[in-house]
Amino acid sequence: MTPKDPGLKIDRRKFLAGAAVAGAATTVMPHAEAAPSQPAARPSALPPSARMVAAETGTPEMPKNKQGKPGSDFMVDVIKTLDIKYLPCNAASSFRALHESLIDYGGDKTPQFMTCLHEESAVGMAHGYFKASGKPLMTLVHGTVGLQHASMAIYNAWCDRVPVIVVGGNDLDAAYRPPGVPTFHSAQDINALVRDFTKWDDTPVSPQHFAQSFVRMYRTAMTPPYGPVMMSLDAGLQQEPVHEMGEKLYIPRYVPNSAPAGDMGAVKEAARMLANAERPVIVVDRAARTQKGVDLLVELAELLQAPVVDQQGRMNFPKTHYLNRPANVISTADVIIGMELSDFWGVVNGYVDNGDHGIGFNESKIKSGTKLISINSVELITKANYQDFQRFQVVDVSMPADAEATLPALIEALKVAIPNDRKAAIAKRGETIRKASAEGRDNVRKAAAIAWDASPISTARLTMEIFNAIKNEDWSLVASEGNVSNWPNRLWPMDKHYQWLGRSGGYGVGYGAPASVGAALANRDLGRFSVSIQSDGDLMYAPGVLWTAAKYKIPLLAVMHNNRGYHQEVMHIQRLANFRDRVVNKASDLSPIGTAIEGPDIEYHKLAESMGWWAKGPIKDPAQLGAAIKEAVAVVKSGQPALINVWTQPR
């Protein structure tokens, strides 16, 4: 950045009038002195004065200790207006000024600094926190390397449409920044690293610019579709005293944007199609942002007596409702409305990773002529590079709009559009679905009973033993990573929005542990009981977040789905070996080389214990599982995190 106050140029670095620069300067000066004498000639420009020569080639003058309010104190004033409760963060020098202001000037409140041992953990915590609370957190990351650590978690947040406010410290001024390590950690444009998967970014060059951009980035992140935002914050700007340049600094007031609702013409057309459909189906992924969204979806589904396929990006629709149905109901649909789907193509088409040559092929899952309606706010923020927008699906009505904000108008339009003479048929449709729902529920329980007493423990047994221990709590399943055959969503009576927070979004492994801790932090303050189904591979990406949970007394029950491998990859390698008629090489493991996490088996319970958790395991006998979880629940209710290491079946 270029300070507007010329006096600041020298004052930028109080500690770093470095010897390294002085050394460079002494090697330059003698050349000027040794230049051969030349006849006097008319110069094309005035020669530099001695002062200019010194400024350009000499050692920067040691700055005086300037008085005044540090810029970073003003930044804390700005941050505090947005009521950000926590700041999970891995400390770094490029934001030392803001760090110091937050904990000393700001009193370490709103936000409270929370020590993280990895930037990915910090962003993952913010991700989980938002989904449990509806409130965003901010984090600070070190210019280049810290942001590189954070980037996968930012991508997950982007794909999951979750706001995270990321501020990266960066030393922009090459003449005055510390040489050596801090310069390795600086870049012209750190935001470029994550620009493809953030909603907005900026690099403020003055305190007032910071104030405007910070409020803007908060508002942008919190406007549906939500998403992460990024600010590169110059280290010098943080450290300099505030100079008001004749105008008093101000903090812009935050006024939230309204969510973008669908065009009324498109809403009415969608209502007409749904009202006249014989077999309408509602498919939802991240449609319900709040409990209000869940309630609106119930109203829509009951009005139509239409089955709802919940793809579980969020807890969109109560699992206890008879209209909650499995995905195969779309095969008979004549109209499908998809709301906030991450992949509409994948809803109506299948991809089989096989075929005669093992190359894979596509196939339709729906009847010819089925009409498709889409309400999807992500259309408003589609970018080019990363392919999270999935394959292109032609639809008959497309509303680039927020589903939850559009639902009230759609419901009202539907009430008008349903002809009186169709109401009996619609009610009859509901009765048919109610019977199918009861049968389906029994079939799920029959499937869960198979291998009930198996060891390693079946994922159905794992799921129900957990539920049996927490069913009387105000529970929240904050994450379920590693794939337990979707049993919680099939068996647990979820009807509240916070009872299932969805998955990572971008399927970047390593989300589950930090997101669980972040969500448990939010749930702690809201009086809820947090439980996660924690997979082995996911935990080992950045297990240090366990320490953060213990440090800040974040109560979380983590029950491990420890199948001792990267199981998705286990199956991929087996698949490829089969296609090629080769016996897969497993060396001494149970799974193909490169996919097993065994020999030695990781003692996750000891890992957790070492970081301050109550822990138990490994549990391999299903008969011992219930008692262990019960013990752990008591620990969590006392305000501590607890982990049970359970050896499970693969899926």
Place this chain on the structure above:
Amino acid sequence: MSSMRVYFSSAVVAASLIFGAGAAFAASAEKGKAAFVSNGCWQCHGFDGQGSAITSNGKVLAPDPMPYETFEAFVRGTNRAMPPYREAILSKVDLEDIYAYLQSIPAGKSFKDIPMLSQHE
């Protein structure tokens, strides 16, 4: 791997079994269990053949496996989600043993006899 096998719960019966419509041949459920693991069948179907809504589309191999002829034809020639196991990588004897293992897996409890499931709405 060896520690894993200790925990298999199903009774394994080494026996001569009769498959299919009158076709008689010897097969070992014990060897079949080992082959079920070493050939990676467990990866999608679970160690007890219980299947998964995610990895086997809900298909359950045991108890009550499908007729052997259907089983063999599917394993050898599938071109759907499951990759084929041709004879180059899975011998006929091993496949028969695997089938014997699947047949040996006893039926578990009914969900109606499991309070966590039967009392769960």
